[in-house]
Amino acid sequence: xxxxxxxxxxxxxxxxxxxxxxxxxxxxxxxxxxxxxxxxxxxxxxxxxxxxxxxxxxxxxxxxxxxxxxxxxxxxxxxxxxxxxxxxxxxxxxxxxxxxxxxxxxxxxxxxxxxxxxxxxxxxxxxxxxxxxxxxxxxxxxxxxxxxxxxxxxxxxxxxxxxxxxxxxxxxxxxxxxxxxxxxxxxxxxxxxxxxxxxxxxxxxxxxxxxxxxxxxxxxxxxxxxxxxxxxxxxxxxxxxxxxxxxxxxx
Ligand SMILES: [Zn+2]
Numbered sequence: 001x002x003x004x005x006x007x008x009x010x011x012x013x014x015x016x017x018x019x020x021x022x023x024x025x026x027x028x029x030x031x032x033x034x035x036x037x038x039x040x041x042x043x044x045x046x047x048x049x050x051x052x053x054x055x056x057x058x059x060x061x062x063x064x065x066x067x068x069x070x071x072x073x074x075x076x077x078x079x080x081x082x083x084x085x086x087x088x089x090x091x092x093x094x095x096x097x098x099x100x101x102x103x104x105x106x107x108x109x110x111x112x113x114x115x116x117x118x119x120x121x122x123x124x125x126x127x128x129x130x131x132x133x134x135x136x137x138x139x140x141x142x143x144x145x146x147x148x149x150x151x152x153x154x155x156x157x158x159x160x161x162x163x164x165x166x167x168x169x170x171x172x173x174x175x176x177x178x179x180x181x182x183x184x185x186x187x188x189x190x191x192x193x194x195x196x197x198x199x200x201x202x203x204x205x206x207x208x209x210x211x212x213x214x215x216x217x218x219x220x221x222x223x224x225x226x227x228x229x230x231x232x233x234x235x236x237x238x239x240x241x242x243x244x245x246x247x248x249x250x251x
Contacts, residue, residue, distance in 0.1 A: 008036045008037075008039065008040050009036055009039070009062065010117070010141065013059060013062050014040050015059070015234075016059055016062070016063070017062065017063065017066050019134075020063055020066075020134040021029045021066060021067070021070060021134070021212070021213075022137050022213065022214070023070060023212055023237055023240060024066065024070070026240040026241065026243065027240075029054040031073060032070075034073060035066065035069040035070065035073055036069075037046065037078075038065075038068065038069035038073070038078060038079070039062060039065040039066055039068075039069050040071060041078050041079050042064075042065035042068045042069065042079060042080075042083075043061055043062075043065050045083075045084060045200070046065070046080055046083060046084060046085065047084060047085045047086070048060075048061050048064070048085075048086050048088065049085065049086070049087045049088070049122075049247070050088045051087065051088060051089050051090060052144060053089075053090025053091070054088050054089070054090045054127045054167075055201050060088065060127070062230075063130075063134075063144070064086055064088075064125065064144055064223075066229070066235050067142070067145045067149050067212075068080055068083070070145070070153055070212055071148055071149065071162075071208070071212070071233070072152070073233075073234075073235060074233060074234030074235050075162070075163065075164075075233070075234065080148060080151045080152055080155065081151075081152075081154075081155040081163075082119065082120050082151065082154065082155065083123065083148070083151045083229040084122075085121070085122035085123070086122060086123045086124075086125060087122050087123070087124045088125050089124060089125065089126050089127065090126075090127055090128060091113060091126060091127075091128045092113055092126050092129070093127070095138045102170050113126070114126045114129040114143045115129070115143040115144075115146060115147040116147065117147045117148075117150035117151055117154070119154045119158065123147045123148065123151060124147070125143060125144055125147060126143060129142050129143045129211055130143050133213075137213045138214050139214070140191070140192075140193070140209060140210040140214045141193060141206075141209050141210075141213065142209045142212065142213050145205070145207075145208055145209050145212050145213070146208070146209050149162075149204060149205040149208035149209070150201065150205050153201055153204055153205070158201055159200060159201070160173075160199070160200025160201050160203055160204040161173060161176075161200075161204065161232070162174060162204070162232050162233065164232050168231055168232055171228060171231065172228045172229075172231070172232045174228075175202075175224045175225045175227070175228035176200065176203060176204065176207070176225065176228065178224065178225075179192075179203075179207075179222055179224075180196075180197065180200065180203050181227045183203075184197050189221055190217075191210065191217045191218055191222055192206050192207060192210055192218075192222075193206045193209070193210075202239075207225065207229060208229070211226070211229045211230075211233070211237055212237060213243075215237040215238045215240065216238055219238040226238070
């Protein structure tokens with residue numbers, strides 16, 4: 001019998017995360033232990049404001065914190081900088097849409113406002129959107145990951161890159177800008193949500209959604225971008241899918 005991780009999660013919560021995030025079930029034991037540590041840190045430093053219409057539960061907090069844990073799993077930080085508050089709305093977020101106001105705030109409109117991230121301010125999540133997207137990972141979208149990717153991008157400057165070394169940053173920007181330019185010429189292969197063509201920040205958030213939910217289309221269709229994402233995050237999300245199933249499971 002394989003050793004179980006020193007866990008802070010219940011078995012039900014581990015199963016829930018594996019169902020909601022396909023990558024979660026594929027983490028190695030060491031990755032699971034670090035991810036659970038990151039969830040604990042996330043919850044310790046984050047105020048969750050759950051609005052009427054959403055049931056406040058440990059599972060909800062764990063689900064949101066797990067997205068943050070996945071993003072920074074291999075980065076040399078234990079929490080997403082400047083993230084102290086998450087507001088969870090039951091449905092779409094009804095707010096006036098303000099976009100990229102001096103680089104300090106970004107709003108999502110798409111068809112309705114599904115989330116929002118403020119520099120030095122809260123992240124807003126539409127729980128209905130989050131649940132729908134977690135039930136349909138094949139669409140490659142996930143609003144929680146999207147908004148937390150913005151916060152990660154805002155850690156240094158809101159310039160469409162994660163907090164990585166200068167060398168990696170330069171390589172990442174080349175791959176990102178090549179793909180962004182192609183998107184802006186109208187090419188639509190369905191791999192990345194066209195919302196990503198809005199600006200470099202949205203491109204990074206949209207690419208991060210795809211990378212952590214259903215990454216194979218990116219790896220096959222946009223291999224340079226996939227390689228840059230894998231290098232930036234220090235994770236091979238497609239490689240995990242092809243690993244032996246014995247490294248995954250619930251214990
Ligand atoms: Zn966005």
